[in-house]
Amino acid sequence: MLKTVCAQLAPTGVLRAGINMSNPLLVSGQHDGGPYGVSPDLAEKLAEKLGIGVELIPFEGPGVLADALNDNVWDICNIANEAKRASTISFSVAYCEIEATYMVPSGSSITRLDQVDQPGNRIVSKHRAAYDLWLHANIKHATIINTASMDESFKQFAEGGFEVLACLRPKLMEQQINMPNTRILTGNFSKVSQAIGMRYGCPEAAAFLNDFIKESTSSGYIAELFDKYGVTGKLTLPSP
Numbered sequence: 001m002l003k004t005v006c007a008q009l010a011p012t013g014v015l016r017a018g019i020n021m022s023n024p025l026l027v028s029g030q031h032d033g034g035p036y037g038v039s040p041d042l043a044e045k046l047a048e049k050l051g052i053g054v055e056l057i058p059f060e061g062p063g064v065l066a067d068a069l070n071d072n073v074w075d076i077c078n079i080a081n082e083a084k085r086a087s088t089i090s091f092s093v094a095y096c097e098i099e100a101t102y103m104v105p106s107g108s109s110i111t112r113l114d115q116v117d118q119p120g121n122r123i124v125s126k127h128r129a130a131y132d133l134w135l136h137a138n139i140k141h142a143t144i145i146n147t148a149s150m151d152e153s154f155k156q157f158a159e160g161g162f163e164v165l166a167c168l169r170p171k172l173m174e175q176q177i178n179m180p181n182t183r184i185l186t187g188n189f190s191k192v193s194q195a196i197g198m199r200y201g202c203p204e205a206a207a208f209l210n211d212f213i214k215e216s217t218s219s220g221y222i223a224e225l226f227d228k229y230g231v232t233g234k235l236t237l238p239s240p
Helices: 002-009 038-050 062-071 130-138 150-160 169-178 203-218 221-228
Strands: 014-020 029-031 034-036 053-059 076-081 096-105 122-126 143-147 164-168 182-184 190-198
Touching: 002 038, 002 203, 014 038, 014 062, 034 038, 034 053, 038 053, 038 076, 038 190, 038 203, 038 221, 053 062, 062 076, 076 130, 096 130, 096 169, 122 130, 122 150, 130 143, 130 164, 130 190, 143 150, 150 164, 164 169, 169 182, 190 203, 203 221
Parallel strands: 014 053, 014 076, 122 143, 122 164
Antiparallel strands: 029 034, 076 190, 096 164, 096 182, 096 190
């Protein structure tokens, strides 16, 4: 069984793991050995479970990482499971969740999530983030203003006089320290589920990935990674 899984998941004999570098909750930084954090550690643990080596391949964002599927440069990708991506990428069960919500100016009349999608409201959002894909699929009346990065979305919102900023709750809370004249809305419009993706057509490998994530969660390993990298409370274990 393990031999079959390795052949499907890592045909070169080394697990090539695509790492999304734009999420600071999952990738804490880089050193001489490459990326480190929750996501890279999980990829290394998977390779250890398979009994093979690992190559961590950094990508500047989840969109370009997902696009590289047909380039055959990665075997697994650690990005958010989102409906559009799942049409071409086979995802494991989630290993963590991150709330996505809205920030508004402190004087805004918007006080609830359901007041955002109205004509005249402009929502600033990082292009092709998982929550941005949700917005494009679900927002019907407000206008979405896309930026190239999370940092750029905060800058645009602060300087451009826009009505709403969409982002991950932990990032909003972090940035609000420097943006006192803002409010973060209660609740979430989406929960971003982080998972391990692979190509379709490898059923044994897909089952192995699911078992690996479930075991890593139930054993406390995922929670240990949260503590190790100081993201407990910012990342949460998947809902039952």
